[in-house]
Every structure is written in structure tokens, then in C-alpha cells.
Amino acid sequence: MFPAAIDVPPATYLDQLGTIFTRFGTQDSGNVSYGVRTGAARYFVKSAGDPADTRPYLDFAGRVDLLRTAAELARSVPHPVVPELHAVLESPAGPVLVYEWRDGxxxxxxxxxxxxxxxxxxxxxxxxxxxxxxxxxxxxxxxxxxxxxxxxxxxxxxxxxxxxxxxxxxxxxxxxxxxxxxxxxxxxxxxxxxxxxxxxxxxxxxxxxxxxxxxxxxxxxxxxxxxxxxxxxxxxxxxxxxxxxxxxxxxxxxxxxxxxxx
Ligand SMILES: Nc1ncnc2c1ncn2[C@@H]1O[C@H](COP(=O)(O)OP(=O)(O)O)[C@@H](O)[C@H]1O
Ligand SMILES: [Mg+2]
Incomplete structure (x- = not known):
């Protein structure tokens, strides 16, 4: 159900997909993440944030590297305690990781x-x-x-x-x-x-x-x-x-x- 790539900013795509009900963006990581609801499904969607944002301790390329590591880790070790990684979408703002939403x-x-x-x-x-x-x-x-x-x-x-x-x-x-x-x-x-x-x-x-x-x-x-x-x-x-x-x-x-x- 998720495309391999999108050609718009992650938030634009997510607005079309469903409803963004929360946003995590004040983290010192520089990453920007979203809680998204589509019908009965909820997702936690993580991106490397604004490529021009150089405030965090890691620059955009560094943030992208960590997201690639996160995807490799999730795929190599699926485990019930870890949110399932549904998809990785390539976007103009780097990889967009679509995880299962977890309450907590x-x-x-x-x-x-x-x-x-x-x-x-x-x-x-x-x-x-x-x-x-x-x-x-x-x-x-x-x-x-x-x-x-x-x-x-x-x-x-x-x-x-x-x-x-x-x-x-x-x-x-x-x-x-x-x-x-x-x-x-x-x-x-x-x-x-x-x-x-x-x-x-x-x-x-x-x-x-x-x-x-x-x-x-x-x-x-x-x-x-x-x-x-x-x-x-x-x-x-x-x-x-x-x-x-x-x-x-x-x-x-x-x-x-x-x-x-x-
Ligand atoms: N799968 C998930 N479901 C629901 N909330 C999540 C999930 N993963 C992370 N979060 C929430 O989003 C926040 C930011 O995510 P995190 O992966 O820590 O990003 P960052 O790299 O910016 O620190 C977390 O502190 C947590 O509260
Ligand atoms: Mg964190």
C-alpha cells in the first residue's frame, strides 16, 4: 500500500494519505516524525527533517545515515517489542520510515x-x-x-x-x-x-x-x-x-x- 518513492515533502504526502494527529519535531536529533491515522490504521512516520536544518548535532547527511541504520536494524531483527517497520519511502527529504504506531x-x-x-x-x-x-x-x-x-x-x-x-x-x-x-x-x-x-x-x-x-x-x-x-x-x-x-x-x-x- 505504500509507494517505494514519493516526490513531495513527507508531510504533504502524509496529508494526502490520512490525518496527521501528532508531530515530533522539537527533538535535538533534527528528525521530524508524525503520528498518522488512515481509517483504522495508525502509523509512526519518521523523517530526517529539513535538509537545510543545521542546528542539530548531526547534519542532514548524518541524520539520513542513522535512519538507514534504523531500517537495517528493524529488518534484521523483527521482534514483538519493536514497532514493525512497514515501509521505507524515498523522498526529496531522504528516507521516510513508516512504522507501526505504539501507545505508551x-x-x-x-x-x-x-x-x-x-x-x-x-x-x-x-x-x-x-x-x-x-x-x-x-x-x-x-x-x-x-x-x-x-x-x-x-x-x-x-x-x-x-x-x-x-x-x-x-x-x-x-x-x-x-x-x-x-x-x-x-x-x-x-x-x-x-x-x-x-x-x-x-x-x-x-x-x-x-x-x-x-x-x-x-x-x-x-x-x-x-x-x-x-x-x-x-x-x-x-x-x-x-x-x-x-x-x-x-x-x-x-x-x-x-x-x-x-
Ligand atoms: N512506533 C512509535 N509509536 C508511537 N510513538 C513513537 C514511536 N516511535 C517513537 N515514538 C515517539 O516519538 C518520539 C520521537 O521518536 P524518536 O524515534 O525518539 O525520534 P528522534 O530520533 O527524533 O529522537 C519518541 O520520543 C516517542 O515518544
Ligand atoms: Mg529519541
Whole structure:
């Protein structure tokens, strides 16, 4: 139903397709995105914004590169926690990514994060399990974390459903820190993301995912806490090793939660 290319600006095309019900354009990314409704269907449509906009830290060519990465990532690792990528349209303003719309609130918002942190442990663990399961698939396909933080997480408190989006800054394969302090939120970043020339790889993904649990799960069960501490101190050699340790500890937690509710 979507054409391979359009010859008008994305917003013009979307106005013809249906109704633009929201617009995301104040992001420091420079990207401009839209919520679009056509009949019963809703889409999240992401573009690289105005080619002449040089305010953001990335110029237009850089923004286009990240959107190409996002499309490659979505296609290489389809996963229920990630919005489905329906189409990529070529336009005069670069690629236009048409994703499934997902309801949810941004966990980066302090009030939303606090509400999430106050949920029952089992519900927070279910969301983390979804996030970690996605990262097993990403890791196996060679994807390495880049600039992940809670701004990539939407939570639907009614459906109890996590959505992971905006993984545009992930890298396919290990890379080197060429910036010193890289872009990112310090609460989530691994030490190597602060050190010029340091390798960033599957170990980094493990660290950042462990930090995510430490941020989102204020009172982790002791056996899980131990895995998270190990992941952020002595470290695991790769994401898979972290995930296996997490699963092993989780089965203990599940037993304990079941016993307690008996
Ligand atoms: N599939 C989606 N469905 C609904 N809303 C989304 C979806 N993906 C992203 N969003 C919302 O749009 C905002 C901007 O999208 P994001 O991918 O983070 O763009 P940017 O690259 O500009 O940061 C997000 O903060 C989130 O609130
Ligand atoms: Mg974003």
C-alpha cells in the first residue's frame, strides 16, 4: 500500500494519505516524525527533517545515515517489542520510515519513570525480560549498543506492554569510541563510552542493559541484584553471558515470588 518513492515533502504526502494527529519535531536529533491515522490504521512516520536544518548535532547527511541504520536494524531483527517497520519511502527529504504506531508513555519522563518504578516487581521484570530478549536477538545479529537510554522506552500501563524504539544509533559490529565522552545519558553509559579510543562491543551492551535494570527496578531481588552488580563491576565477557546469568537468577526469583504469594 505504500509507494517505494514519493516526490513531495513527507508531510504533504502524509496529508494526502490520512490525518496527521501528532508531530515530533522539537527533538535535538533534527528528525521530524508524525503520528498518522488512515481509517483504522495508525502509523509512526519518521523523517530526517529539513535538509537545510543545521542546528542539530548531526547534519542532514548524518541524520539520513542513522535512519538507514534504523531500517537495517528493524529488518534484521523483527521482534514483538519493536514497532514493525512497514515501509521505507524515498523522498526529496531522504528516507521516510513508516512504522507501526505504539501507545505508551516515555520512561525518560521523570513522572512516568517514577510510576513505572512503583509497579509490582513481577511487572517490571516482565518488561525487562522483553528488553533483554530483544537484545539477545540484536547481539546475535551483531548489533552493538549506542546511546541507549530510557528515551528509547515506551510503556503502556494499561496493556502492560513495553515498546523499544529509536535504536538508530546502534552499530552493526564492534566500534571504537572516537569522541571521548560519547553522546548518551551518563546513568546508562559504560566506562568505555567515556574513553577516547576504547572498544565498544557486546560487553558494552551487557553493561548498559544492566544499568537499565538498576535504574528501572529500584529494589531488585538479591540474586538479580548480584548479576547486575557483576555486570557493572567485574563485567561479563559478552551480552550472552550476562543474559544467561540473568535467566538463571530469574528462575530463583520466580520460585521465590511464587512461594511468597502462596
Ligand atoms: N512506533 C512509535 N509509536 C508511537 N510513538 C513513537 C514511536 N516511535 C517513537 N515514538 C515517539 O516519538 C518520539 C520521537 O521518536 P524518536 O524515534 O525518539 O525520534 P528522534 O530520533 O527524533 O529522537 C519518541 O520520543 C516517542 O515518544
Ligand atoms: Mg529519541
Amino acid at each position: 508513555e516515555l520512561l525518560h519522563e521523570p513522572a512516568v519513570r517514577e510510576r513505572f518504578q512503583a509497579l509490582p516487581t513481577a511487572e517490571i521484570l516482565a518488561a525487562l525480560d522483553a528488553l533483554y530478549d530483544l537484545h539477545v536477538a540484536l547481539d546475535a545479529a551483531g548489533w552493538v549498543e549506542g546511546d541507549f537510554y530510557d528515551g528509547a522506552l515506551l510503556y503502556d500501563f494499561t496493556a502492560r506492554r513495553l515498546t523499544v524504539m529509536d535504536l538508530d544509533t546502534y552499530h552493526r559490529g564492534p566500534y571504537r569510541n572516537t569522541m571521548g565522552r560519547m553522546f548518551g545519558s551518563s546513568r546508562f553509559m559504560a566506562p568505555e563510552e567515556h574513553v577516547l579510543g576504547a572498544p565498544v562491543d557486546t560487553r558494552t551492551t551487557a553493561y548498559v542493559m544492566a544499568r537499565t535494570a538498576l535504574v528501572l527496578l529500584p529494589d531488585p531481588p538479591p540474586e538479580l541484584h548480584q548479576v547486575l552488580i557483576e555486570a557493572t563491576t567485574t563485567r561479563f565477557p559478552n551480552y550472552r553471558a550476562f543474559y544467561d546469568a540473568w535467566l538463571t537468577a530469574s528462575s530463583t526469583t520466580a520460585d521465590n515470588l511464587a512461594n511468597r504469594s502462596r
